[in-house]
Amino acid sequence: xxxxxxxxxxxxxxxxxxxxxxxxxNWICVCIIFSIIFIVVGNKFKKADPTKMPSKTVFVFETxxxxxxxxxxxxxxxxxxxxxPVFGTIIIVMIVSNLMGLIGLQPPTSNIGVNLVLGLLxxxxxxxxxxxxxxxxxxxxxLLEPFxxxxxxxxxxxxxxPISLSLRLFGNILSGSIIMTLIYAxxxxxxxxxxxxYAITPFLHIYFDIFSxxxxxxxxMMLGSFFLGEQLEK
Amino acid sequence: MNEFFVKxxxxxxxxxxxxxxxxxxxxxxxxxxxxxxxxxRNPEAAGEIRSTMILGIALAETTGLYSLVxxxxxxxxxx
Numbered sequence: 053x054x055x056x057x058x059x060x061x062x063x064x065x066x067x068x069x070x071x072x073x074x075x076x077x078n079w080i081c082v083c084i085i086f087s088i089i090f091i092v093v094g095n096k097f098k099k100a101d102p103t104k105m106p107s108k109t110v111f112v113f114e115t116x117x118x119x120x121x122x123x124x125x126x127x128x129x130x131x132x133x134x135x136x137p138v139f140g141t142i143i144i145v146m147i148v149s150n151l152m153g154l155i156g157l158q159p160p161t162s163n164i165g166v167n168l169v170l171g172l173l174x175x176x177x178x179x180x181x182x183x184x185x186x187x188x189x190x191x192x193x194x195l196l197e198p199f200x201x202x203x204x205x206x207x208x209x210x211x212x213x214p215i216s217l218s219l220r221l222f223g224n225i226l227s228g229s230i231i232m233t234l235i236y237a238x239x240x241x242x243x244x245x246x247x248x249x250y251a252i253t254p255f256l257h258i259y260f261d262i263f264s265x266x267x268x269x270x271x272x273m274m275l276g277s278f279f280l281g282e283q284l285e286k
Numbered sequence: 287m288n289e290f291f292v293k294x295x296x297x298x299x300x301x302x303x304x305x306x307x308x309x310x311x312x313x314x315x316x317x318x319x320x321x322x323x324x325x326x327r328n329p330e331a332a333g334e335i336r337s338t339m340i341l342g343i344a345l346a347e348t349t350g351l352y353s354l355v356x357x358x359x360x361x362x363x364x365x
Contacts, residue, residue, distance in 0.1 A: 219348075219352060219355060220344075222355065223355050224347075224351060226358070227358075270341075
């Protein structure tokens, strides 16, 4: 069974037919593996002694946390420790799942459902934070801000944010995987001369998978923290 | 209105939709040019300028990606 070409997993329970597509299965595996990693590393952090030299895993994750806290403090001010779990998890999991195109598995973000769920997560987080800061009445007043007849435009702008975030991620990763699939199909069509194609595929992988994956993960986190910072107290 | 007509028109529409790549390319090139100019003017701030430029470039690509998503939907659903 060739795992990289599997389209979906189909099974039925009591007559109900389920069909889970391959990117969603990869997403579930990534989530389970990272849950285990984060729980293990968290235990090591709790048992670590601040006065002694840190061990290897504690040191790596400590440096990573410092970097992410620095990036977030530009947008969130003093709330960066509170929102560190959300944004740190999103950037680490997203970078790893975008890099899965290197191995030959379909990246989880190439399915539209995964991206829309992440966009919905941001939408809920921003709205709840806005209501907590201003109260419900203040929030509605904030929507009527410059002129009250601009209310539909303001509402549309609020809805446009998660849609544009998720579609940007979806389009980048999906188009990268489609172009790589087409190039590999061309190489197999050419028969013997297709071996020469292996001279250029590493560079395409570097651009589409590594560069695009890192940049899109960074942009996703930065935009989310920026729009969240707009809703915090000044 | 047979199915060949619909198929042909869908593929033609997918091709026309990709004209939006023009705007994405122009916008990104403009941003990169301004970024290079800023680094030339102030070489010490190169790291910050690079981060801001990459963020701006990834944002300017968004509308080109919207048209790509529409073209892919047309090709795979109606073509």
